[in-house]
Amino acid sequence: MDPRASLLGGVRDRLALFDDSRRSRSPNFAPSCSVFQFTGLDELLVSRLIAWLLTPDGSHAQGPRFLNAFCDRHRIARPPQRRLRVELEVPTNLIDRIRRRIDICVLDDAWSLGIENKPVAGFQDRELADYLDQLRRRSPACATLVVLKGWEGGLPADQMKEPGMEEALKDGSLVNADYGDVQLWLAECAGLSEASYVSSLIDDLRGSLQRWLSGGMNMERQRIVVGSIMDDDVQRDAALELLASTDHLLASLSDRFVRDLERELAATKFSILPSASPSRIDLPRKAYLDLELDEALPFKLSIAFDKGNLRLPYIGLRPRRDTTATGRAYSRLRRELALVGMPSQSSYLEWWFWWTYASRQQFGFEAEDTVAVWRSLGNGEFAKRAVNMVEDIHDRLGRVGALNWAVFSKAGSGSQ
Template sequence: MSNIAASQDEADLKDNFRCLAELVETCRENANRDGERFNIFSILGLQRDENRTHSRYLAELLSSTGRHGEGARFLNAFVNDILGLSLDVSERVNVTRELATEDQRRVDIVVESPDLIIGIEVKIDAGDQKAQLHDYYTELKHRAKNRKKAVLVYLTLDGKAPSAYSLKDLEQENVHCLSFEKDIRQWIDNCASISIHKPELSYALIQYKRLLENLTGVGTSMTALIADKLASNRDDLETALALEKALPKAKAAVMLRFWEELSSALSHAFGGAPAVYGGKDLREISQNYFDDSRGGKRVGIKLPVGTVNGETLCLYVHIYNAIHYGLRIEGTSGSPVSRPEQKAMLADGNAMADKETDWLACYYYNPSPSQEPIILNFDKFNGPVLDLMDAEKRQTIIGQMVDHQVTLVKEAKSLMENSDA
């Protein structure tokens, strides 16, 4: 290709980018014509928080004594219309969040009545955990004691099936897979209709429904408006298709830069180079992460940082959907092992994986204990991940992450040394 032709292609590409940028801005303005983008959950940065936003909100609606004042009407709408169960659960209903199981796991929401017990596992960003649903179902059946019906719900954005990793030997048919996109949106619509005589309650439900539309890309959101525009303009759609092909490589480049600079910072802090697992090197795990045909989402780096009773204490930085890091103990086989005594010595982490027994402590990127954890979700490529494209912000994030990891290792070593004394 001649220099003239290359220059013309670059100029055409810039024009196409400019057209798409204008299209997005127009759709953003249209989506906000009635204030739809003014969403209290998004403004407070809580739109993806599984625990403090979605679990709390849903549990409050499901509670017959909830502040909505509608008794068990919302709960019955969920049981009858969404789960398809012909049961009246209007009396003696108890709703619990973070219910502890015998194995010290926690079910996000449990609804219990004399005839029914429902366990709901909410998944927004976190990945499946080892034998998680198997253990939850076992707990529900134990509590049911053959006197009531036990129902396990796996609630995700799109209603996907749980992994075999989470099911263990539990049959898929024992799990009700629900989606925020369809099932919960439908239920919220039903709740809004039930409470139409209460304007403030009804509007709070509408706000949550809009949050779900933004998370799942449905409804009259900006995403839907952009899709309509692209479907009616061939040039714009061709440009978008070209971008779609390039997008995985662009995302992989952002991830690779993060892994490389983090590995370098860890080497400087601990005096040793981290090892890559789940792939031969950092480039491969970054490329494979965004390659749907090859997968590779259980990958990361690890670094030995000490010994515990002859076993190896390792610092892990792991990714499934989001980056999380912490400490594990590896046995003689080189695989992580469960050590509940050591785990109990450390403060609880803020990552979902912290519930797993083979993590001593596990965190999302957390610059300060007083702040909300900032979740680097490469699967959704959210705002904090986009911040990594800025060199100064990236260095700040990595620097704070490594500082926390150094502190975490020091605390763990000190506690364990004192316990052995």
């Protein structure tokens, strides 16, 4: 038997057992249920949640135990047993660069803890030196800055070249941490909490952070796959051969999706707009697949993937030409679409004035579930669902009057 066929058969059997087991226990544990699926996670929300846990008189009712655990984990002297203030976006008003803000501060009259939360963002010029300077001016005797990065490894070299930063790292007034440390601290907090609801919420946050920072990859499934191949030399070599062909696999999935979508659109009045590339629409390289809704409209509907390798699919509206989507008519249309059940994921992006990730309700899978996305692209289901979504968007554009753009763009004193 072809070792690749044996490999795929073995992986399929293991995953089938895994899925059967998960389905059997789902009614008791609801493993995919999360409050954060309704809110989403971003840097600001995560900072608010961390600040809440660090607040001794917070609604979690657990007193200072979460804050003490954070300090102990990072070898920081615990704060005095006085009333502490926990603040977000604290301005650097004691130094020359007053426009900067520290993400989280836990403050006492003579004790300062600053936390710079960087799960995905980069650093500004001499940012950490400024924050540490601010904290030291406020509390000369006891000031600490903790940097929470979304990745392992050292702090950026350009931040550490500033005078005194290496010494601060050695003496503990500057702490280099990452989200692995955050997860360990959250696990400790869940165990410390005497309130079952708070423990459950913290565990939910841990799982949601893992999905967010890993781009939605279901690592439990990945462990099942790896475990099914690593003990067999032939299957391991076959797996490596398949991994080496991933780019070709993604290109094939992309091309098949475009062909399937063209076929599904043939029965509608919509069509795929010509690509900038003369040969193919390279979706794995984060290209846009643009669809024509109506030639009279100054915008088009686009399908794209937020991550490389066909991950996190989203669909949205953007100007026909690559101009910034900030006109008043676009803002009004975004508000009108929200009123008819089509809220945007954010106010607007630079080139998009309305967009949303693929949802289970619309596409049959969660946008973060890479395996489900690939499966849907390969079996033609994504194309069918996408056409339904296009028709729905066109219908709602008509309901808010946007298909008559000449009238819509002038209404309410708005202009393009």
